[in-house]
Amino acid sequence: MPAISIRNLQKSFPAFTLKNVSFDVQKGTIMGFIGENGAGKSTTIKCILNVLKKDSGLIKIFGYDHTKEEMQIKEEIGVVYDDLPFPETLTGSEIEKFMSRLYKNWDEPLFYQLLKQFKINPAKKVKELSRGMKMKLSIAIALAHHPKLLILDEPTSGLDPIVRDEILDLFLHFMEEEEHTILFSSHITSDLEKIADSITFIHEGEIVFSESKDVLLYEYAIWKGSQQELKDLPEDAIVRMRQGIYGVEALVRKNRIHSIFPTTRPTIEELMVFLTKGDI
Ligand SMILES: Nc1ncnc2c1ncn2[C@@H]1O[C@H](COP(=O)(O)OP(=O)(O)OP(=O)(O)O)[C@@H](O)[C@H]1O
Numbered sequence: 001m002p003a004i005s006i007r008n009l010q011k012s013f014p015a016f017t018l019k020n021v022s023f024d025v026q027k028g029t030i031m032g033f034i035g036e037n038g039a040g041k042s043t044t045i046k047c048i049l050n051v052l053k054k055d056s057g058l059i060k061i062f063g064y065d066h067t068k069e070e071m072q073i074k075e076e077i078g079v080v081y082d083d084l085p086f087p088e089t090l091t092g093s094e095i096e097k098f099m100s101r102l103y104k105n106w107d108e109p110l111f112y113q114l115l116k117q118f119k120i121n122p123a124k125k126v127k128e129l130s131r132g133m134k135m136k137l138s139i140a141i142a143l144a145h146h147p148k149l150l151i152l153d154e155p156t157s158g159l160d161p162i163v164r165d166e167i168l169d170l171f172l173h174f175m176e177e178e179e180h181t182i183l184f185s186s187h188i189t190s191d192l193e194k195i196a197d198s199i200t201f202i203h204e205g206e207i208v209f210s211e212s213k214d215v216l217l218y219e220y221a222i223w224k225g226s227q228q229e230l231k232d233l234p235e236d237a238i239v240r241m242r243q244g245i246y247g248v249e250a251l252v253r254k255n256r257i258h259s260i261f262p263t264t265r266p267t268i269e270e271l272m273v274f275l276t277k278g279d280i
């Protein structure tokens with residue numbers, strides 16, 4: 001049974017629609033959820049968490065319906081939004097008191113231990129914390145009730161590389177428990193390259209792919225050459241093309257192209273750019 005299972009999720013705003021979004025997040029794995037600004041990542045996450053009402057579709061978390069059986073799953077999920085959803089005048093300790101009333105498994109010593117580890121003074125007000133500190137506080141809040149599933153919406157955006165790395169390490173530490181799972185939205189693809197097991201890519205409200213990272217990086221390759229050399233490439237190998245500064249670049253399927261053609265391994269970012277901006 002997957003940790004999260006989404007089938008045919010639809011949600012419409014006046015100028016945007018999530019169209020038949022379907023994917024699974026397997027237990028014990030980290031899924032990176034990528035897409036450009038406005039692609040529908042936050043909308044999908046908010047629908048999963050039922051803070052936004054879906055129009056239609058099925059969402060299950062650990063096999064439970066995410067709306068009808070919300071109480072059964074609440075304890076199992078820790079959520080981190082890209083901004084702290086608390087008044088700026090509250091201190092870490094005040095937030096702790098509030099949160100302890102919401103969760104049966106709330107672990108006060110763990111919360112304070114995490115703040116100590118993150119070097120955050122619990123007496124400081126939210127408005128006195130830097131963006132990195134706010135994010136760490138948010139992560140401490142999400143972890144302090146011992147969730148099995150972390151759902152993170154852009155947890156590393158706007159943070160410097162050192163803090164980002166620290167936060168990625170925290171997620172890897174969380175994953176040391178076999179049953180733990182993370183769904184992590186980001187447009188910082190290098191972060192996902194480091195820690196994700198699978199990648200789901202959303203573009204204009206539609207899922208382009210949802211695949212294990214290794215399969216993706218094995219399936220595709222980047223070929224570079226001149227317009228003339230391009231003619232030698234088997235047509236069915238070419239997925240997308242674009243005009244580069246020094247010639248043509250093509251995203252190709254590795255299994256359709258002879259190893260005689262020199263190719264390189266794509267990054268997640270290259271895959272994303274080719275699949276959204278490349279010509280067919
Ligand atoms: N409450 C709302 N009312 C109307 N439109 C909305 C609402 N929330 C989101 N949208 C629109 O839905 C689209 C998708 O937004 P969403 O926040 O899901 O994108 P995203 O992939 O998370 O982007 P980003 O990376 O910038 O956070 C955008 O065009 C946005 O303007």
